[in-house]
Each structure stands twice: as structure tokens, then as C-alpha cells.
Amino acid sequence: MAIKTSDLNARLFGKSNKRIATTPLEAQQAAKEQAQVIELSVAGEEMVEFKLTQIDADKVESQTVVFAENAREQSFLNEHALSDVLTTLRERGQQYPAVGRLREDGKIEVLDGSRRRMSCILAGKPFLVYVGQNINSEHAKFLSDVANAHKPLSLYEKGKEMQAKLASGEAEDQKALAKMFQCSEALVSGALKAADLPLELLQAYPNVADLGRPTIVKLHKQFSQLTHADRKQLLGKCHDDNGFVWQRSEAQGVARITKDVSEMIEAWIEELAPSKRTPNNKVDLIKGRVSYARKGSNLTLNLKKIDDATMQELLNFIEGKLQ
Numbered sequence: 001m002a003i004k005t006s007d008l009n010a011r012l013f014g015k016s017n018k019r020i021a022t023t024p025l026e027a028q029q030a031a032k033e034q035a036q037v038i039e040l041s042v043a044g045e046e047m048v049e050f051k052l053t054q055i056d057a058d059k060v061e062s063q064t065v066v067f068a069e070n071a072r073e074q075s076f077l078n079e080h081a082l083s084d085v086l087t088t089l090r091e092r093g094q095q096y097p098a099v100g101r102l103r104e105d106g107k108i109e110v111l112d113g114s115r116r117r118m119s120c121i122l123a124g125k126p127f128l129v130y131v132g133q134n135i136n137s138e139h140a141k142f143l144s145d146v147a148n149a150h151k152p153l154s155l156y157e158k159g160k161e162m163q164a165k166l167a168s169g170e171a172e173d174q175k176a177l178a179k180m181f182q183c184s185e186a187l188v189s190g191a192l193k194a195a196d197l198p199l200e201l202l203q204a205y206p207n208v209a210d211l212g213r214p215t216i217v218k219l220h221k222q223f224s225q226l227t228h229a230d231r232k233q234l235l236g237k238c239h240d241d242n243g244f245v246w247q248r249s250e251a252q253g254v255a256r257i258t259k260d261v262s263e264m265i266e267a268w269i270e271e272l273a274p275s276k277r278t279p280n281n282k283v284d285l286i287k288g289r290v291s292y293a294r295k296g297s298n299l300t301l302n303l304k305k306i307d308d309a310t311m312q313e314l315l316n317f318i319e320g321k322l323q
Contacts, residue, residue, distance in 0.1 A: 038130055048139075050130035052097060053108070057120065060127040064100070065107055066114045069137075070144050071157050073208070075199060077118040080206035080246070080254050085119040094120065097128035099143055101135040111135075111143040154209040155187075155216055156202055159195025162188060187213065193220040198231075204238040204245035204265060206257045215262065222269050230272040237268050 038050045055063055066074055079086060088095060098113020108131055110117050120127040135143075153161075162181065165171040171180055174192070178185045190213035194202070197220060202208050226234065242248050251260040282293045282302075293300045306314075 048132045048135060050099065050132040053129055053131045055108070055127040055129065057124045057126050060117060060121050063107060064117060064127065064129070065103075065109055066117065067109050067111050067140055067144050069141050070111075070114055071153055071161055072114055073154070073157050073160075073199070074114060074118070075203055076154065076156075076208045077115060078206065078246075079122055080257075081209060082115055082119050082122065083254075085115050086123055089116075089119050089125060090123055094125065094128050097130050100129045100131050101140060102131055102133050109140070111140050152209065155191045155194035155211060155213065156197070156208055158187075159191035159193070162191055163195050190216050193217055196220060197223060198235060200235040200238050201265075205261050206246040206254050210254060210258060219262075219265070222266070226269065226273055233272060234265070234268055238265070 036052050038052075094116060096113075096116070098110050098116050100108045100110045100113070103109050108129060110129065113129065117127055117129075119125075158181070162171070162177050165177060165180065166173075171177045174185050174188045177188045181188070194211070194216045197216075201219070201223065202211070205211060223231065223234070238245055245261045245264055246257050249257045249260045249264075251257045281295070282291050284291045289304050291302045293302075303311075303314075
């Protein structure tokens with residue numbers, strides 16, 4: 001279930017400046033004031049001290065990495081997917097520091113705040129992150145999962161989580177997944193189809209999180225019908241020297257760009273594997289009045305504006321001819 005940002009910070013920051021935050025508002029204020037040191041109770045167990053660190057804009061990409069088990073697909077984070085964060089960040093700066101841990105190689109691994117990290121990279125802004133040490137993988141996963149709870153994942157990202165549950169044996173089938181993730185079996189089916197699609201195909205879109213189940217199901221059906229060679233050609237078109245498909249669109253606005261991308265992909269698929277349409281073999285005998293269609297030994301007549309007397313004459317002729 002999604003939680004508000006204020007509740008998220010309340011769960012993450014149990015103590016701030018060694019003052020106990022008794023309400024979500026107090027915890028949120030502590031993070032907003034960007035205290036230099038925050039004590040955090042990780043998963044309700046150990047107390048870890050986090051120090052506020054600022055990474056220069058030109059060093060964010062080289063000095064930080066995103067936690068490998070973060071459910072959010074980092075390659076989807078572009079200016080369209082991050083528009084909500086970028087607008088605020090450009091106008092007022094980074095409102096809430098991210099949370100990370102220090103790795104042995106000296107890099108900071110971001111556990112909470114991958115969207116803020118990429119926004120800072122795109123906007124050329126310094127990155128604020130609370131950095132802790134000696135955080136094990138289990139606690140790192142806890143922090144990452146809690147942080148992702150307030151921003152819905154795309155169907156692809158949900159599908160990847162569901163695939164992992166099936167692979168580990170935690171869920172037996174789609175029905176079990178629906179119960180585990182508290183959603184419909186139809187959504188589970190759509191998410192698994194999304195996760196089955198190659199990244200290169202989904203990266204063609206400006207914001208993958210905006211792709212609904214009908215779009216995913218249709219795209220999956222079209223892609224699955226292609227041969228291996230045709231799939232390779234299609235993916236090559238999705239990302240070339242001019243960038244991704246959405247970057248080549250002249251449409252304005254995410255909704256229109258998304259529609260434009262879908263139409264381009266459908267056109268490419270039609271070129272690679274033309275759909276099998278039944279040929280129209282209808283012949284006009286008298287335009288607007290009489291037409292016929294021949295299929296094998298069968299003949300279909302279509303007559304318009306026929307009065308009762310003419311109809312009876314025609315029926316009598318046919319009956320006499322075929323008896």
C-alpha cells in the first residue's frame with residue numbers, strides 16, 4: 001500500500017539530532033532542516049548514525065551508485081519520468097536528502113533516493129545524501145523497499161518483483177501473487193507480460209510508469225509473434241545514433257509522445273511481419289445494387305433495392321438452375 005512522504009520519513013528517521021520524533025510531522029521537519037547527523041533505527045533493530053554529505057553536481061554520477069536490489073529500473077529515469085521531482089528541484093533545490101551507505105571502495109550506495117539522484121544529475125545540481133556505515137544487505141534492502149513504497153512502480157518493475165517471487169518459490173502461481181501483492185490476477189498477468197519484454201523496447205517510451213495494462217498486453221502480443229531476427233531489427237530501431245524513439249518524436253507532452261511512439265512501433269512491426277488479412281474479393285456487378293464474392297466453390301450474392309416480385313423471379317431462376 002502506498003504511503004505518504006511524511007509517513008515515509010517518519011518510518012525512516014526514528015530520531016533526529018538525538019531528539020525523538022514522536023509524530024510524522026516532527027520526523028519530516030528533521031529531514032527537511034537537513035540536520036548534519038541523524039540517528040536512524042534500521043528495521044526497528046540497530047541504531048545507525050547517518051552523516052549529511054553533499055556531492056558536487058559534476059561528481060554525483062561517479063561518486064554514487066544505486067543499490068543493486070532497488071526495485072526501480074534506473075534506465076527508465078529520464079526528464080519525463082522525473083518531471084515531478086525536477087520541477088521542484090530546479091525551483092527550490094533538493095528538499096529531502098537521500099539515504100545511502102558507504103561501500104568499501106569509497107563510493108556511496110544510494111538506498112533511498114535514486115530518483116532524486118538522477119534528477120540532480122539531469123539538472124546539474126549538488127546531491128544531498130545521509131551516509132551511514134556498516135549497513136548489511138538485509139537492512140539495505142529494507143531501506144530501499146520502504147523508500148519505494150511512496151512512488152508506485154511501473155508494471156515492468158512490479159513484474160520483475162513478481163518473477164523473483166515465483167523463482168524463489170515464495171509464490172506458486174499468479175493467484176498466489178495476486179494475494180501477496182494485494183492486486184487482481186489481471187494486473188499480475190499484465191505485470192508479468194511487461195517484465196517479459198526487453199528493456200530496449202520499453203525504453204522507447206518517455207515514461208514507462210504511464211504505460212497501462214492494455215498497452216503492455218498489446219505490445220507483448222505483437223512482439224511475441226515476431227521471429228528472433230525481426231525482434232533484433234525492431235530493437236535496433238528503438239535505439240539508434242539519434243537516441244531512443246521518444247527523443248525522436250516531434251510531439252509535445254508525455255501523452256502525445258507515448259501515442260506517437262506506439263504508432264511508430266506498430267508501423268515497424270507491420271513492416272517486419274505484415275498482418276494476414278483476408279483478401280477482399282468482392283466484385284461489383286452493378287455498382288451500388290449487386291455485388292458478389294467467390295470463395296472456392298461458394299458464391300455469395302449481395303442484392304440491394306430488390307422488390308418482392310423481382311426477388312421471387314430470381315429465387316425461381318436459381319431454384320430451377322440448381323435443381
